Amino acid sequence: xxxxxxxxxxxxxxxxxxxxxxxxxxxxxxxxxxxxxxxxxxxxxxxxxxxxxxxxxxxxxxxxxxxxxxxxxxxxxxxxxxxxxxxxxxxxxxxxxxxxxxxxxxxxxxxxx
Amino acid sequence: xxxxxxxxxxxxxxxxxxxxxxxxxxxxxxxxxxxxxxxxxxxxxxxxxxxxxxxxxxxxxxxxxxxxxxxxxxxxxxxxxxxxxxxxxxxxxxxxxxxxxxxxxxxxxxxxxxx
Numbered sequence: 747x748x749x750x751x752x753x754x755x756x757x758x759x760x761x762x763x764x765x766x767x768x769x770x771x772x773x774x775x776x777x778x779x780x781x782x783x784x785x786x787x788x789x790x791x792x793x794x795x796x797x798x799x800x801x802x803x804x805x806x807x808x809x810x811x812x813x814x815x816x817x818x819x820x821x822x823x824x825x826x827x828x829x830x831x832x833x834x835x836x837x838x839x840x841x842x843x844x845x846x847x848x849x850x851x852x853x854x855x856x857x858x859x
Numbered sequence: 860x861x862x863x864x865x866x867x868x869x870x871x872x873x874x875x876x877x878x879x880x881x882x883x884x885x886x887x888x889x890x891x892x893x894x895x896x897x898x899x900x901x902x903x904x905x906x907x908x909x910x911x912x913x914x915x916x917x918x919x920x921x922x923x924x925x926x927x928x929x930x931x932x933x934x935x936x937x938x939x940x941x942x943x944x945x946x947x948x949x950x951x952x953x954x955x956x957x958x959x960x961x962x963x964x965x966x967x968x969x970x971x972x973x974x
Contacts, residue, residue, distance in 0.1 A: 755899075780962065789949065789965040790902070835901060837963075844907075844915060845890050845955035847963055851901035 748773045750838050752850035759857050765808075765823040767853045769836030772817065777840040779812055779819040780847075784833040793834070794821070826857045862886060865950050865966035873974050878937040880969050882950030890953045891933040892963070893917070893925060895946040902949065908933060909955075940973045947971075 749772045759765060771779065779796040794803040796812040796819060803810060808823045819836060836850040863884045872878050884891060892907040904917030906925035914925055922944060924936040937944055948969045954961040 782963070789967050790963075791965065792962045795962060844909065845953065846904070846907065847892070847953075848904075849894075849902040851899065 748777065748838055748840055748846075748848045750836050750848050750850040752834075752836050752853050754853045755851065757853055757855050759826045759855065761828055761857055761859055762825050765821070765826045765830065765855065767821040767834055767836075767855065769810075769819045769821065769850060770817050771819065771836075771838050773838060773840050775840045776814070777838045779810070780837040780839070781808070781810055781819075781821050782835040782837060782849075784835065784852075786832070790833075790835060826855075828857050828859065831855060831857045863950055863952050863964050863966035865948075865969045867969060868967065869970050871972045871974065872940050874941060876937075876940045876973070878940050878971060880935040880937075880948055880950075880971070882933045882935070882966055883931050884933075884950075884952040884964070885931060886952060886954070886964065887930065888952035888954040888961070888964070889930075890955055891927060892951045892953075893923075893933065893935045894949045894951065895919065896949060896968075897946050905935065905948075937971075940971075942973045945971060945973045 751770045781793040782790040783793045784790040810821045835852045838848045866881045893905040894902045903919045907915050908927035927933045950966040951963045953963045
């Protein structure tokens with residue numbers, strides 16, 4: 747079945763350092779991959795979505811590259827900001843009859859001064 | 860921006876009590892979902908629906924019923940609430956068409972405490 751793995755539960759970074767949050771997935775079909783971000787006391791909202799034409803999605807300085815050979819969709823940013831502190835979810839959707847979304851367990855990112 | 864509205868935002872009940880969480884979306888999305896969020900488990904799918912009258916079972920359905928009465932409205936029912944159902948519940952909607960997968964739009968969440 748489909749599944750998403752986020753290996754880091756908690757990540758603490760100093761402001762200005764690069765961010766990389768890991769996401770790997772398993773899927774029988776060619777899925778869409780997403781990153782959702784959830785700030786404290788807010789709802790999750792879309793950060794990035796993979797493209798079918800292999801373009802690299804970017805938003806708010808974050809980007810992610812879908813590597814089908816390694817089944818990965820890691821989230822990256824060149825320089826962390828204090829406002830990036832949040833919970834990040836990687837998710838997968840594969841159109842196999844029903845549209846279902848599978849989420850990883852999330853990575854809590856804390857950026858310190 | 861898509862709108863998903865949940866009510867109540869906070870609910871406290873006792874073990875064995877009846878709870879109904881409501882969700883309304885005004886975006887004409889065909890799919891609606893109920894998730895629960897717990898530390899260490901992330902977002903887990905309870906039930907989802909692709910249209911009025913339809914219900915699909917998610918990954919953690921035990922103890923929950925759901926009903927999609929209209930395109931807009933999706934309800935989550937806990938008929939005999941237990942402390943293990945204390946959680947933050949999110950409703951979400953999305954649209955799936957011939958072009959593929961749309962994104963999820965989440966409501967603001969309903970915090971349920973079962974004493």
